[in-house]
Amino acid sequence: MIDPIEFIQNASSITKKSMNKLKLKTNPFSEKPIRGNTKFFVGRTTELIEIADILGAAQYGSISNAAIVGTKGIGKSSLLNVIYYAAKRQNHWTVELEASQVTPRQFLIHLMYGIIRDNIFAMDGTLSTDYMEHSQKIIDIYRRLESFSDKTPVHYPREKIERDLDYLLNNVKEEGKLCIILIDEADQFAKKSCLGLLQFFHSFLYDEGILSFFAGSPTLMENLTKVSPAMRDRFPKIINMPPLSKEEAYDLILRRLKDAQTVKANGYDPFTENAINTIVEECDGIPRRIIMTCSESISIGLKKGLTEIDENIVKTAMKKLGISIGHQILNHLTPAQSKIIKALAESGGKSTVTELAKILNNSPGTIGTHLSDIYEMGYIYKDRSGSNVYYILSKELKDVLIPEEENL
Structure with a gap:
């Protein structure tokens, strides 16, 4: 009989030894978007300049909501996270949401919950001292939101929600601060069932001090305006995200490897030069493909107990990922x-x-x-x-x- 705890411990020990063989302390290739740590952020100078211009103009009353568009895996979520932390550093109210088919009332619930949790409450979950004069009202609102879920509380009608949100934005939020709303996967709103929500957005985004960034596919604005033509007026700025250049793709890989390599490693270890060239050539400058291919190649290397990852391992990883990604597409x-x-x-x-x-x-x-x-x-x-x-x-x-x- 195998003791399951002992089995897991032994397997973990073998993995650690295999990782050392590859001159790595950990697998540095994670698909998770960058959150505050920009050491892995590569390129995007043009897009960052556009965002800086939008944020700068918004602080002086010239609001231009923007759509960040690009193919799947191009890095839209990571760019939204950069905006989030840049805005927080400037002391603006900032909220990150992911689009879903919800009513205007449900969206307001999500929005207010995010505003209070991420901007009005301190890190320890208590009310920030900056807002103590509004403490009773804020706590009353938050109590209503404690039953927050996809099924919104029936005792919290939309008219009341709108009044409470108006109070937060116009009484609690300090003058000169923006309320920046970041919405990922915004193509989810491009459905007739979301017409009421888009019509709400059309009026809501007109309010002073509110700046929004929607992220989605290259046809995001076209899709949204098919449902609600007025949305085009509310998003005058479109930030296109092209694939990474070859130099940027090499940089993306090298930065992540250097963060996890042991002292014995050099260059792109454990990848051979041909392996790296294959990844850059075949992944078409799509960050997610590059990251997934590197990660899967390292996983194969660990299982085989290898000391280096060559072109054949990379091709095996790409083939395996191609099948996996293909099934994901079919399910979508x-x-x-x-x-x-x-x-x-x-x-x-x-x-x-x-x-x-x-x-x-x-x-x-x-x-x-x-x-x-x-x-x-x-x-x-x-x-x-x-x-x-x-x-x-x-x-x-x-x-x-x-x-x-x-x-x-």
Whole structure:
């Protein structure tokens, strides 16, 4: 009989020895967004200048809400976190939220909870001494929020919530401070069911002293304005996030490795030069892909007890991640979109709207609309040949849906 506690301890000890073989103290590649620590933040000079200009102008009454847009894994969440801590350092009220399909009342609950927790309460969970003159009112509001959940308290009607929020913003918040609202995954609001929320945003974001940053896909503002055209006026600034340059990709890897290497390590240890070059070439400047590939390569190296990670290990990691990412994409699609993607795979991974419409016995218009949505999400590509437009599966989806011999 194996003692489970002893088994875990032994396995942990083996992992530590294997990590030392790779000249690493820990695996430095984490997907979590940067939170306050900017030593791993690479590049983005242009975007940071734009954000600095927006924050600077907002402090003097010129509010320009901004959308931060880019493909999945490009670093939007990390950039929002940089804004969060930069704004906190300037003593502004700052709230981070993730978009979800909620009503205006539910959103206000999330917003007020975040304002009080992150800005009015001290680190130890008590009311900051700066706001003691408003203590009774703030505590009354917070008590209402203690039952905070997706099911908002029925005893807290929206009119009352709006009055309380107005009190916090106009009576409690010091003059000269901004209330900065950061919303990630904002594409979740681009649905007809969120029309009421977007209409609320249109008026709410007009209030003085409120600055918002929405993060989402390259088509975020187009998607939002399809639901509520007035949103375009509220977000005059669009910050596009391109892929990292090759120099920035090398820098991203090196910074993280240096933070975790043992004293015996040099350069990009434990990666060989060819391994690093493969990662940079194949990951297309997408930070999340680079980080995931490095992390998976180290995991494989640990399991094999290796002393270095070469190009073959990196390719194995990429293949494994391709399958994993492909399944994640399929899970993200609607049933109708999944049928189209599978039909596209049955056609060898490349087909036109007309061909797919025949296979699925559906109208080209319907198929075309779904393909456009999937294309905007970055899961398929387009290629024009003469008068025909071909849709092509991404590598991640090919790895999942097309057998390897056919893919080759």
